[in-house]
Amino acid sequence: GAGVSQSPSNKVTEKGKDVELRCDPISGHTALYWYRQSLGQGLEFLIYFQGNSAPDKSGLPSDRFSAERTGGSVSTLTIQRTQQEDSAVYLCASSLDFVSYNEQFFGPGTRLTVL
Amino acid sequence: GQSLEQPSEVTAVEGAIVQINCTYQTSGFYGLSWYQQHDGGAPTFLSYNGLDGLEETGRFSSFLSRSDSYGYLLLQELQMKDSASYFCAVEMNTGFQKLVFGTGTRLLVSP
Numbered sequence: 001g002a003g004v005s006q007s008p009s010n011k012v013t014e015k016g017k018d019v020e021l022r023c024d025p026i027s028g029h030t031a032l033y034w035y036r037q038s039l040g041q042g043l044e045f046l047i048y049f050q051g052n053s054a055p056d057k058s059g060l061p062s063d064r065f066s067a068e069r070t071g072g073s074v075s076t077l078t079i080q081r082t083q084q085e086d087s088a089v090y091l092c093a094s095s096l097d098f099v100s101y102n103e104q105f106f107g108p109g110t111r112l113t114v115l
Numbered sequence: 116g117q118s119l120e121q122p123s124e125v126t127a128v129e130g131a132i133v134q135i136n137c138t139y140q141t142s143g144f145y146g147l148s149w150y151q152q153h154d155g156g157a158p159t160f161l162s163y164n165g166l167d168g169l170e171e172t173g174r175f176s177s178f179l180s181r182s183d184s185y186g187y188l189l190l191q192e193l194q195m196k197d198s199a200s201y202f203c204a205v206e207m208n209t210g211f212q213k214l215v216f217g218t219g220t221r222l223l224v225s226p
Contacts, residue, residue: 004157031212042119042202042216043158050211091157095212103148103160104214 002026004107006092012113013082021077021110025094032075033104034067035091043091049075082114117141119203119217126223127193135188135220137203144205147179147186148214153199161188161201190222198224 005024013019025032034046045059049069060066064083069075079086089111093104119139127133137147146165150158164170164179164186176189190197200221204214 033212033214035216040219042218043204043214045213045215048211048213055211056209056213093158102212103163104212106157106159108157 004092004094004105006090006107006110008110009108010111010113012115014115015084016081018078018080019082019112021079021090021112023075023077023092023094023107025073025075025092026105027073028096029094029105030072030097031095031102032069033093033095034075034077035093036061037089037091037109039088046077046090079112082112084114087112087114117144117205117207117215119205119215121201121203121217121220123218124221124223126225128225129193129195131193132189132191133193133222135190135201135203135222137186137188137217139184139186139203139205139217141205141207141215143208145208146206147177148204148206149175149177149188150202150204150216151199152202152219158202163206193224195224195226198222 007022032049035043048056051072064080067077089109091109093106095102095104148163149161152158162177169178174191179186200219202219204216207213
């Protein structure tokens with residue numbers, strides 16, 4: 001079956017513009033996660049969805065970041081008024097559920113460059 | 116907060132055995148995971164230790180000691196394709212699988 005997909009694969013934008021990043025999780029996976037990875041760094045947790053609700057938004061760096069998930073499937077991460085420090089690879093992952101440990105399946109990421 | 120420390124880079128030759136250590140400072144977690152990431156690729160799951168001790172999956176083994184706040188990933192019979200970054204991650208006891216990742220270890224395997 002298909003894995004986690006993300007679009008666009010690359011996004012170059014100008015400082016101050018808004019961007020939307022999309023994630024399509026594996027069908028049937030109820031848990032969805034967004035991470036950010038700066039060059040040469042580990043993954044930084046941003047937000048988690050269980051179904052369409054986001055019980056933990058603690059990782060969002062600022063109020064310029066928001067995310068939603070609809071139909072228990074597709075999720076969109078929106079960054080408003082982008083700044084140069086937002087440049088990173090944004091990774092989405094999904095897992096079967098959150099009840100017991102399940103490996104997270106990652107998408108290929110969106111490389112965001114803010115000029 | 117939580118912090119996980121890993122060596123930044125490890126080098127080895129094909130056929131060798133290499134151990135990548137992960138020391139952590141965190142309170143209350145369910146287990147320790149390991150992920151592999153090739154350059155430009157997505158992280159992929161390798162192993163999970165929910166209990167202390169050794170978990171073996173083919174050429175890869177992972178170990179956890181909660182009393183020592185320490186874990187490691189052991190890679191045997193190294194192959195060139197094992198050249199990648201390896202991340203340890205603690206699964207926090209938040210009620211969902213929140214993973215806190217280390218900064219990663221870059222493994223370079225030479226012929």
